[in-house]
Amino acid sequence: MRKFLTVLATLATLSLTNCGYNAIQTNDEQVKANWSEVVNQYQRRSDLVPNLVNSVKGFAQQEKDVLLGVTNARAKVGSIQATPEVLNDPAAFQKFQQAQGELSSALSRLLVVTENYPTLKSDALFRDLMSQLEGTENRITVARNRYIKSVQDYNVGIRTFPNNLTAMVFGYKEKPNFTVDNEKAISTAPKVDFNATPTPTPAPAK
């Protein structure tokens, strides 16, 4: 009887492992870590915005509306909490995405305006800020890609057969991913182009 109980306890523990409990934990933490990296890079972009606005202001003071739009969009981004709990609340996730998308399109409007100021475009400080912004946009893309992949792993993990029972018992829900609608809002990334012949920039969204 004692032997039987030992074997039973062993089997129960092993089957919990086999039913993906540990895998769910691992994937969950991976999603959180990748989300933090996404937020981290968005934060980096927000931190760049005041410097960028200041450097543009020196050369293009009359573009008040555009500059104000960027400042307001950044303030809105800053007011949204982006804790990992956002991941369990699709509505909050949507709100975060929308705010970041608005900042993206405000920045792209600003960059369209800067095309009209040759002295600004050749300013050393402005060019440094531009390359930082460009690098940050690329980091955001990389971070978002990694987040998307880790959410895919997590969601596939909790939806496939033996694991979905474990997920159901412990209450693990699917995580939101960057949807097509969000992609559209954000895909208007700031365009940085210093070529002599400026390519026609797409009309800013909204």
Place this chain on the structure above:
Amino acid sequence: MSAARPLILALLLCWAQLVLTTSARADVAVPPLTGRVVDLTGTLSSSDIAAQSARLQDLQRRKGSQIAVLIVPTTEPETIEQFSIRAAETWKIGRKKIDDGALLVVAKNDRKLRIEVGYGLEGALTDVTARRIIDETIVPRFKSGDFSGGIAAGITRMIGVIDGEPLPVPAPEVSHESNDLLLSFLNPLNPFTLFFVFAVGAISRGLLGRLIGSVVTGGVMGALAWYALGSIGIAALAGAVVSAITFFADSLSAANQNYQRSHRGSGGWSSGSSSGWSGGGGWSSGGSSSSDSGFSGGGGSFGGGGASGSW
């Protein structure tokens, strides 16, 4: 019937995933890392490649950080940023945890280039620095068709920047990392190991009888130890200890409570084998003989830092 539904769902998901992965876009494949300078276009002469490789190898010996150069004809349909992060993730240039790798990617027909910077170098080789290296040093030479000169000058500036950055000194020898997980599992102080040994022992003793069961358990642990440590002596010792514990665990517990049995059994294992473990400290010296001829990435990671340019 209702029990069949989740099963069918699981099968469908597997199938969907298979389709997703096989129908992925036909991107340019990242070439194998054959050396520090990989040129798929035949732009650089073999003496150029040898000269740059020697400088980069020297950098790695001095500072530990790795730089690689990749020249491809085109990165279409991807942008150079997408391709270069993929190449960096595949090659894993730079030391693990220090992430001090950098990759110079040139897409010759696209007339684009990019410096991809690992996390650990982002403080020194910032986006601004990388952009200046590209704009001020490399692009003017590329414009006049001097590819080898542009790459050499770019590498010179990158090395200069890295030389000014205090980095952890390079380790004299690389210990093998592939067995890390197994090694931690074999650590006799790992509670999961204790549990695993005990559980396997109980099962095999129940199924096969005391003598054969204990021999089998010892054999399994011995084989695992042999695989991880590469030392037959220590493996045999570990196997013998496990066998003995499994063999006697039952008789030890016969007089005791069920609860106490697990304590006694695990205590015996950790004391019996910790000596064998400390003796196993020699594995690193007997381990992999580090070869300097073949170049491979050290496991560094990248986050999309760096700058792009075109000429």
